[in-house]
Amino acid sequence: MKLWGGRFTKSAEEWVDAFGASIPFDQELVHEDIEGSLAHVSMLEYCNILTTEEASTIKKGLETLKEKAEQGELEYSVENEDIHLNLEKLLTDEIGPIGGKLHTGRSRNDQIATDMHLYLKKHTLEIMDNIKQLQQALLGQAEKHVETIIPGYTHLQRAQPVSFAHHLMAYFWMLERDYTRLEDSLKRLNVSPLGAGALAGTTFPIDREYAADLLGFDGVYDNSLDAVSDRDFILEFMSASSMVMMHLSRFSEELILWSSQEFNFVELDDTFATGSSIMPQKKNPDMAELVRGKTGRVYGNFVSLLTLLKGLPLAYNKDMQEDKEGMFDTVTTLEGSLKIFSGMIETMNVNTGVMEKETHSDFSNATELADYLAAKGLPFREAHEVVGKLVLQCIEKGIYLLDLSLEEYQTASPLFEEDIYEVLKPSTVVGRRNSAGGTGFEQVRSAIKKAQQKVQEK
Numbered sequence: 001m002k003l004w005g006g007r008f009t010k011s012a013e014e015w016v017d018a019f020g021a022s023i024p025f026d027q028e029l030v031h032e033d034i035e036g037s038l039a040h041v042s043m044l045e046y047c048n049i050l051t052t053e054e055a056s057t058i059k060k061g062l063e064t065l066k067e068k069a070e071q072g073e074l075e076y077s078v079e080n081e082d083i084h085l086n087l088e089k090l091l092t093d094e095i096g097p098i099g100g101k102l103h104t105g106r107s108r109n110d111q112i113a114t115d116m117h118l119y120l121k122k123h124t125l126e127i128m129d130n131i132k133q134l135q136q137a138l139l140g141q142a143e144k145h146v147e148t149i150i151p152g153y154t155h156l157q158r159a160q161p162v163s164f165a166h167h168l169m170a171y172f173w174m175l176e177r178d179y180t181r182l183e184d185s186l187k188r189l190n191v192s193p194l195g196a197g198a199l200a201g202t203t204f205p206i207d208r209e210y211a212a213d214l215l216g217f218d219g220v221y222d223n224s225l226d227a228v229s230d231r232d233f234i235l236e237f238m239s240a241s242s243m244v245m246m247h248l249s250r251f252s253e254e255l256i257l258w259s260s261q262e263f264n265f266v267e268l269d270d271t272f273a274t275g276s277s278i279m280p281q282k283k284n285p286d287m288a289e290l291v292r293g294k295t296g297r298v299y300g301n302f303v304s305l306l307t308l309l310k311g312l313p314l315a316y317n318k319d320m321q322e323d324k325e326g327m328f329d330t331v332t333t334l335e336g337s338l339k340i341f342s343g344m345i346e347t348m349n350v351n352t353g354v355m356e357k358e359t360h361s362d363f364s365n366a367t368e369l370a371d372y373l374a375a376k377g378l379p380f381r382e383a384h385e386v387v388g389k390l391v392l393q394c395i396e397k398g399i400y401l402l403d404l405s406l407e408e409y410q411t412a413s414p415l416f417e418e419d420i421y422e423v424l425k426p427s428t429v430v431g432r433r434n435s436a437g438g439t440g441f442e443q444v445r446s447a448i449k450k451a452q453q454k455v456q457e458k
Contacts, residue, residue: 023086042055043208047207050101077089113196130338135176137341138169139448145352149430176451181243193220229312248295248338249292255344265358291341300326363394372416386413393408
């Protein structure tokens with residue numbers, strides 16, 4: 001007999017029960033459901049809705065279920081549909097009919113909402129810590145490579161040389177925005193729906209603020225309809241998660257390129273690479289590729305929930321059972337991706353010699369020539385044309401700007417002097433770019449120091 005079956009004269013067939021049941025996946029919320037129930041029964045006792053003896057018996061039963069859950073000893077059934085009814089049935093089996101009093105003054109609607117708030121709060125904090133660990137890994141590599149120079153790209157074409165630390169720190173600041181987005185979301189996440197009932201509140205003299213305080217919430221929802229139907233907090237988490245994964249995917253793409261034979265800028269540790277079943281020489285950046293691929297899962301979960309909610313009237317609808325699997329999957333995917341990335345960055349070997357060689361084998365110092373002439377009074381557009389012609393001259397000869405003679409430079413413009421060769425060195429090109437936020441070595445060291453302070457304050 002269903003716990004809600006009093007009004008029904010027929011029972012559903014097994015396959016219908018299986019289709020409607022959420023217990024195969026919402027058992028993930030067992031600890032949160034028990035935590036919410038413990039707070040609820042304490043509130044019922046505090047408000048004299050349950051006697052001290054009744055509350056004590058129910059609490060002991062819940063603690064027993066909690067221990068069994070931790071040991072993996074609870075057995076769930078599809079017939080009891082979800083984690084709430086399964087635990088209520090298990091509690092009643094444990095302590096007798098008094099277990100049925102636990103549900104006084106609440107509904108499964110506010111119960112599941114509470115569970116998800118508790119679950120997502122815990123995992124948001126864990127993900128924020130995962131982001132911090134990745135930032136620390138980036139800082140560790142950046143500190144070692146302030147004066148390591150790498151070709152910088154736009155349109156995937158050589159543009160200007162930059163400090164490798166500066167390139168890595170770009171991802172640090174992306175992750176910093178991700179961290180603060182998640183941190184800010186806690187203000188809207190850490191609110192309790194418990195006590196809102198099915199949609200309209202309850203006639204029992206409950207104290208929602210008391211239960212919220214026991215659960216560590218900052219407050220309660222002001223509207224019972226909103227409390228049970230709101231899934232904005234999950235959408236906000238999924239939106240922030242999508243941006244984290246987008247940043248990791250961009251970084252994955254660069255690691256994949258950099259670790260190729262064509263670039264050979266870095267080598268990923270064997271722990272984060274795999275081989276080929278047929279080609280013995282292969283070392284594939286599979287973990288980076290997987291993170292790049294898993295980004296689509298997180299996007300899909302976000303769009304799926306947006307689509308699910310867009311046409312729902314107030315308050316709770318069975319459609320909302322579909323809000324959980326995507327949330328669980330996003331949490332698992334994001335936590336795993338961040339941990340993988342921390343390991344990849346921390347153990348990554350940087351081929352500084354290859355990077356140095358490549359910055360001498362391109363025209364990424366051409367802007368320096370134009371700036372040089374502009375600093376001597378030549379309008380920048382004219383300087384741009386002079387340098388463009390010099391680059392074309394080099395391409396036709398199969399040489400680079402540092403290979404041109406002083407005579408050739410002065411033929412192009414009498415403003416060129418012998419110091420041009422020092423100006424064109426990649427280390428000079430990078431070192432001189434000390435505008436705020438630039439790649440100059442002083443600026444990069446300052447940025448690293450600022451970033452370290454940010455991490456220490458977390």
